Amino acid sequence: MGESLMFVLAIDTATDAVVTGVARLDGDPTAAPAVLAERVVRDGRRHAEVLTSVIREVLDEAEVARTDLDAVVVGCGPGPFTGLRVGMATGAGFADALGLPAYGVCSLDAIxxxxxxxxxxxxxxxxxxxxxxxxxxxxxxxxxxxxxxxxxxxxxxxxxxxxxxxxxxxxxxxGRPVGPATVPSVAGLVAAVAGDVRSVAAPEPLVPLYLRRPDAKEPKKRRPVEVRR
Structure with a gap:
């Protein structure tokens, strides 16, 4: 694998689909990412179950070993709390384990x-x-x-x-023309931060774009009940 080539793992779980893939960047800053493998699994209730196995599938299909990766790109939403945090936690953990930079992308930018x-x-x-x-x-x-x-x-x-x-x-x-793109793409995720990946720029911390409070709320503290004797 040439020194000018960079390999990127992309992950997004901000929608009802798990989007994962591997893209290659070459030395030309104007060139679009070359997508080597991509999976879109539409099952909004099984993000956590699906994601790990799909990552393994795309790496095998792309014939890229984990040690060949140069960066991880993660969709940061906006998206529902539970699904979004699955992709972000997995991407951050994967990058940390391999000592790779993890770049966050607004998922809408990748659509x-x-x-x-x-x-x-x-x-x-x-x-x-x-x-x-x-x-x-x-x-x-x-x-x-x-x-x-x-x-x-x-x-x-x-x-x-x-x-x-x-x-x-x-x-x-x-009431306007509707295009075919429905979920973030691997090409879109990687293209959004291709310049930073190529220059090995230090990534900003991954911050989820929830845009509103999560569905789950902490229960209110109950007042102590006074027991009369």
Missing amino acids: APDGSGSVLVVTDARRREIYWARYVDGQRVRGPEVTAPADVVAELDDIVIDLVVGSPAHAELF
Whole structure:
């Protein structure tokens, strides 16, 4: 394996799909990542069960050993609390065990297609809300945010949007052309931080983008009961 080549493991569990794969970066800073293996497993309730075995599968398919990896890229959401933390904890633990840098990426950035124009990315946030962000010429100009779909539709009614991608059921609400991308891609995850990976820049700490409090709440402390005799 040439010294100019770098191999990256990508992980995202911010949506109902487990997305994992291996990509190769060469020495050309303008070149897109070459995806050597990718798996998209749609099972939102089995992230933890699926992820470890899928990582092994993509490494075997790509014929890349763990010791050949140069970095790990992890989708940091926004996403539901339980699923998101599975991918982030696994990615961080994997990187730490191998002494690799772990780079965090906004998962919506990894859904937005490259190119010019105005793009809206929406994913299911549950609780009758969506996570969303808007992009112009490949750059995020708004978001990520979590909002009720009707409120986003109304707010963006007068905004030029050439394409909507992400959750199909929610993308159709905006009355604009809907693109094929529905979940983060390995190419999108790696491309978002390719410059940092190539330059071996020190990564920022991985911070999950929950955008709201987790569903689970600590029980309120009960007042002591006074026992009368």
